[in-house]
Amino acid sequence: MRLNILALFAGLSLLACSNKKESGKSLEIQGTWQLLSATTIEKGTSQTTDYSGKLKMIKMFNNTHFAFLKHSLNAKDTSSFDAGGGTFVLNGDDYTEHLEYYKDKNWEDKHFNFKLSIHNDTLIQKGVEKVEKAGVDRVIIEKYIKVK
Template identity: 40%
Template structure:
């Protein structure tokens, strides 16, 4: 009987340890987690291809955690001249094999908010390539994009 409290404590600690291991096993880290800098981008509409990045004097980064993404574009002159620009957005995403789907919840271009997009995402070491269709009927947007990012963090 005098060992009963010690057995109860040991069983309680063992139970907590097993719950923590199960919780850790259920959480997986996305290969996208981190900060990525846009190296190049193009928009393809019909037979026309437009290079949309890099743009002199601008920089774009995209940040991922396990379920959310955010992107930011800004001019490198801190808004001090006619090249001033700023754009951002964020939302949720899923990555299943190479199918990357995002729901854009917030965007400085408000017509893009609450839209869903599906892309092919190729992850190769410190580089990702995202390609697919962006289509928003209300904005008359229907083009293919190809974006290449390099990991910076």
């Protein structure tokens, strides 16, 4: 009887440890993701941009770096190209970007903290973009789909 209780306790302890390890596990974000929509909330006003029509943006991740590319699908519109990248740290669902490269130097060398969630093939990124020199202080919610 005593041996059964010890075995049960040992089994439950291992199960508890494995659950704790799983809950601290980072999300699998490596690869290429295409932006579907982006919502910005600034000074109480919300604006959503649909990326299924005139604009296309992708975001790529490897083990340590991210990069994003955005452009208009209108061949005559060359002014809407945007790109940037840098390093990131992902701890569970806490994602911090360090933007090293961007066309607007006011954004470079900034850290941005986000929460990530993945539902099937959809990645959702929520957080605050604050860049005092650029006059930016807003919440963003971006929804991506995994590129296969």
